[in-house]
Amino acid sequence: MKEEAFLEALAYIKARVEQELENLLPEDPSPGGRVVSAMRYSLLSGGKRLRPALCWWGAEAVGGRGEDFLLFACGLECLHTYSLIHDDLPAMDDDDLRRGQPTCHRAFDEATAILAGDGLQALAFELFSHPELLKKTAAERLLQALHLVAQAAGIHGMVGGQMADLLAEGKSVPLKTVEYIHAHKTAALITASVVSGGLLAGASPQEKESLWKYGEAVGLAFQIVDGLLDLTGEEKTLGKTVGADLKKKKATYPAVAGVEEARRQAQKLIEQALCALKPLGERAEPLRALARFVLSRQN
Amino acid sequence: MKEEAFLEALAYIKARVEQELENLLPEDPSPGGRVVSAMRYSLLSGGKRLRPALCWWGAEAVGGRGEDFLLFACGLECLHTYSLIHDDLPAMDDDDLRRGQPTCHRAFDEATAILAGDGLQALAFELFSHPELLKKTAAERLLQALHLVAQAAGIHGMVGGQMADLLAEGKSVPLKTVEYIHAHKTAALITASVVSGGLLAGASPQEKESLWKYGEAVGLAFQIVDGLLDLTGEEKTLGKTVGADLKKKKATYPAVAGVEEARRQAQKLIEQALCALKPLGERAEPLRALARFVLSRQN
Numbered sequence: 001m002k003e004e005a006f007l008e009a010l011a012y013i014k015a016r017v018e019q020e021l022e023n024l025l026p027e028d029p030s031p032g033g034r035v036v037s038a039m040r041y042s043l044l045s046g047g048k049r050l051r052p053a054l055c056w057w058g059a060e061a062v063g064g065r066g067e068d069f070l071l072f073a074c075g076l077e078c079l080h081t082y083s084l085i086h087d088d089l090p091a092m093d094d095d096d097l098r099r100g101q102p103t104c105h106r107a108f109d110e111a112t113a114i115l116a117g118d119g120l121q122a123l124a125f126e127l128f129s130h131p132e133l134l135k136k137t138a139a140e141r142l143l144q145a146l147h148l149v150a151q152a153a154g155i156h157g158m159v160g161g162q163m164a165d166l167l168a169e170g171k172s173v174p175l176k177t178v179e180y181i182h183a184h185k186t187a188a189l190i191t192a193s194v195v196s197g198g199l200l201a202g203a204s205p206q207e208k209e210s211l212w213k214y215g216e217a218v219g220l221a222f223q224i225v226d227g228l229l230d231l232t233g234e235e236k237t238l239g240k241t242v243g244a245d246l247k248k249k250k251a252t253y254p255a256v257a258g259v260e261e262a263r264r265q266a267q268k269l270i271e272q273a274l275c276a277l278k279p280l281g282e283r284a285e286p287l288r289a290l291a292r293f294v295l296s297r298q299n
Numbered sequence: 300m301k302e303e304a305f306l307e308a309l310a311y312i313k314a315r316v317e318q319e320l321e322n323l324l325p326e327d328p329s330p331g332g333r334v335v336s337a338m339r340y341s342l343l344s345g346g347k348r349l350r351p352a353l354c355w356w357g358a359e360a361v362g363g364r365g366e367d368f369l370l371f372a373c374g375l376e377c378l379h380t381y382s383l384i385h386d387d388l389p390a391m392d393d394d395d396l397r398r399g400q401p402t403c404h405r406a407f408d409e410a411t412a413i414l415a416g417d418g419l420q421a422l423a424f425e426l427f428s429h430p431e432l433l434k435k436t437a438a439e440r441l442l443q444a445l446h447l448v449a450q451a452a453g454i455h456g457m458v459g460g461q462m463a464d465l466l467a468e469g470k471s472v473p474l475k476t477v478e479y480i481h482a483h484k485t486a487a488l489i490t491a492s493v494v495s496g497g498l499l500a501g502a503s504p505q506e507k508e509s510l511w512k513y514g515e516a517v518g519l520a521f522q523i524v525d526g527l528l529d530l531t532g533e534e535k536t537l538g539k540t541v542g543a544d545l546k547k548k549k550a551t552y553p554a555v556a557g558v559e560e561a562r563r564q565a566q567k568l569i570e571q572a573l574c575a576l577k578p579l580g581e582r583a584e585p586l587r588a589l590a591r592f593v594l595s596r597q598n
Contacts, residue, residue: 031479032459034466039454086417091409110390111465114413115458118385118420122453125424129446139438146445147428154421155338159414160331166410167333180330 006289014049038116051076055197061284064201068136075127082120145196152192161185168251187219213276221269227252305588337415350375354496360583363500367435374426381419444495451491460484467550486518512575520568526551
């Protein structure tokens with residue numbers, strides 16, 4: 001799959017996800033409706049929508065239809081957005097800007113931002129268990145996928161990773177700790193996204209294993225490239241506010257292992273990811289293109 | 300059921316829940332393990348465990364075994380504890396004490412407390428979707444119960460109610476808004492707790508309806524009694540830090556409608572709750588005792 005075709009396919013999923021989220025979360029005139037405005041503000045302010053795309057393509061890689069699981073994919077984006085809102089809070093990374101716009105607590109206030117994150121996590125699980133999904137998959141599969149994502153969101157995933165990240169700030173930490181942070185904070189949900197898509201579409205244990213290895217490798221590479229972009233100080237295509245992690249002396253892979261080693265490691269991980277997909281054949285082509293895309297961001 | 304027998308039954312469930320939570324969430328030596336300590340600190344520091352008991356007795360009221368759904372009941376307690384941790388944060392109610400102990404952000408720090416709440420919400424959904432539960436109930440029922448609880452946790456439940464509560468602070472609001480706050484912030488999860496127990500045990504639509512009406516009435520009565528206790532400034536049995544809502548000029552029922560009207564309304568709601576249980580007969584006896592217990596707290 002050429003990069004152009006990949007970007008077109010990604011743009012299609014992004015549009016479908018954003019349309020669905022818009023429909024699922026209308027403004028709410030009730031006394032608590034302010035939190036809905038804040039959730040919409042962060043959820044509908046752009047983003048690559050990589051996690052929904054991973055779920056979609058994870059399903060297709062094992063012969064399913066990505067479209068069937070759009071509600072589940074939207075839940076993954078809610079989960080990701082909640083983690084960004086909370087990570088940006090004054091008590092956490094204290095960021096004023098996200099994707100070039102004021103962060104949620106800057107645009108609203110801290111209490112509203114905390115609640116917006118909480119509400120997005122609840123909405124995620126509301127979507128994962130949506131009755132409509134039972135028209136497309138078995139209840140047991142849906143529960144299995146949901147359970148996997150819950151684990152990736154919690155202490156053995158995002159929450160544990162963010163805790164370790166905060167504790168490592170400004171300190172000299174071993175590479176092992178950086179790898180722990182990446183594996184938990186980012187790679188866990190990326191892995192759960194692609195594997196959940198596969199599970200929903202009825203992946204065999206072997207297919208699940210392939211997607212799992214792919215997700216872990218791509219997730220780690222993604223985070224290493226993020227660290228490289230912070231060091232080189234510029235990300236041309238994605239509009240991220242760069243250099244922020246650098247200023248905060250975050251424990252990034254290139255900061256600890258050096259730029260050259262980080263580049264080698266990212267390259268190696270993408271090769272691993274591509275290798276893991278071999279048994280899935282032609283149908284995994286979008287996932288391969290996504291892995292190459294992750295690596296290309298550093299150039 | 301006499302009050303003594305009820306308190307004994309409640310103490311039994313409390314002990315079972317606390318033992319299970321202790322087992323489910325051991326201290327974690329990994330780099331992100333600090334958040335686990337904070338979760339344990341808040342989760343295992345007492346509490347009446349009313350929501351797990353409601354789930355347990357909701358199952359028994361329709362002929363199931365409450366014990367079968369202990370993992371689900373523990374998830375409800377995780378969800379409740381997460382909401383307490385976040386409500387106490389400086390940006391929210393800014394409370395220093397909870398059950399006579401320093402609040403989570405006081406005992407740890409703000410970032411850790413935010414993450415502890417986030418981690419407890421994720422853990423809740425991990426428990427709701429636990430594979431062990433499939434030995435006791437059908438996957439469709441489990442998904443239905445989980446979906447209901449997710450809705451009660453989100454913008455149409457706890458999160459929406461807390462947002463409205465914060466916005467009403469220090470303002471003169473109509474009784475309708477107070478009822479909105481109570482119905483969303485407290486009654487939604489109380490209702491979901493008892494109904495989810497029923498659903499897991501295979502409640503018929505009529506039985507579900509009975510439990511639903513009971514939960515809504517008990518949930519609202521619970522919150523009105525809380526407001527009364529704040530006004531009278533003392534809660535003898537439960538060790539709550541009282542008067543806090545009063546100091547913050549929270550919109551409580553007695554503050555808006557007057558003490559006498561609040562007492563009448565709580566009494567009326569408990570009668571409604573008991574009436575709703577009529578079709579369930581003898582098996583709903585613990586739920587009846589719980590309703591009377593809620594009302595007795597004001598004396």
